[in-house]
Amino acid sequence: MPVKCQKPKRKLKKLATAQGIFEIIDNIDRPAEVYADGMYADTDTYAHAFNNEPGKRIPKAGAIAEAGVGRAGAAWSIFSVAARGPNASAEAEANGLEAGAMLQAELASVAAAAGPVEAKLGLGIDTGVTIGPTKVELKFLGTGVTLGSTIGVSLFGSEAKIKFF
Template sequence: MQLASANVDLLDTINMIDTFDRPADAYTEDTYARTGAYAGLPENKPGKRIPKAGAFAEAGVGRARAEFSVFEAEAKGPNASASAEANVIGAGAIARAEVASASAKAGPLAVKVGLGVDTGATIGPTGAEIKFLGTGFSIGEKTSISLLGNEVSCSIM
C-alpha cells in the first residue's frame, strides 16, 4: 500500500508542452464511472500537441479536481481505475485501487498522499518500471525498489 510519494518526472516535463496554456477548470463528483479511448495526431491545442493513443476506465465515490496551465490538484474517495497509453515518448499500462488519495502537480513536480495499490508497467527512453500490488522496481533515470507500496529510490539527473 502506498501512503505517500513525491517525484519529478522527465515525461511530465515534456508533457508541459501539452498543458502550459490549459484554461482553468474545477469540478466535483459524488459518484462517477466512465470509459473511453482516444487517438490523435498533433494539433496546436492544449492536451493535443503530443501524438498519443490510449484507453481508460474508472469508477469511484467522491472526487474534486482543479486544473490550470501546468498546475492541477485532486482529491478522491474510494476508487478503481485502469489505463493504457502509447505516445512518441513511451508506452505504459496501469491498474490502481485506492481507499482515498490527494494529489497536486506543478509541471514535473508531483506529490501524492493516499492509501492504495498500483499494478502496471511503463517503458520509455529514460527507463522502465514494473509494479504488482505496490511491489516492483524501476530502472533508468529513477532507480527504485518498491515493497507493498513502500519505495526506496535514487534519481539520476
C-alpha cells in the first residue's frame, strides 16, 4: 500500500521519542505518516484523554512553538524516523505522571525510535527539566541525564534512551 506525503493532523516534532508501555498502547495502531517541509513555523496546544484514537488515549496536555529550515520524517505504529535542519522550539507538557518544559535549538539532527528505544545524533543545546514520580530528566546546553522509568544520556544534542514505562 503506497504512503502519500501529507501535512500531519498532529504536530510531528516528537515523532522520534522513546516510548514506554503506555505510549506503545497509545500508538500501536498509528497509521503511516510521512512529511517533508522546507521553512516552517508551527504552534499548537493540545489536551487529550481517553479518546480511542492513536496518540490520544493517554491523558496529556501541552503547548509547543517551533520554527526551522528543513525537516522530514515518517512514522508508523511504534516506529519513527526524523531529520531536521536548523531549528528552535519551546514545549511544555503534562501527562498523568509527569510535567516538564524544554527549550531546544539545533543545528541539525537525525533520530530514530522503535518502541522503547531511541537514538538521536545531532548538535543542539536542549535545556529543560521533566519531573514526575517515576522519572527525572535534566538537560543543560544539550547535555544531561534521564533517570527512572526512562534511562538516557545526552551529550551536546546527541542522545540515547530506553523507556520502560
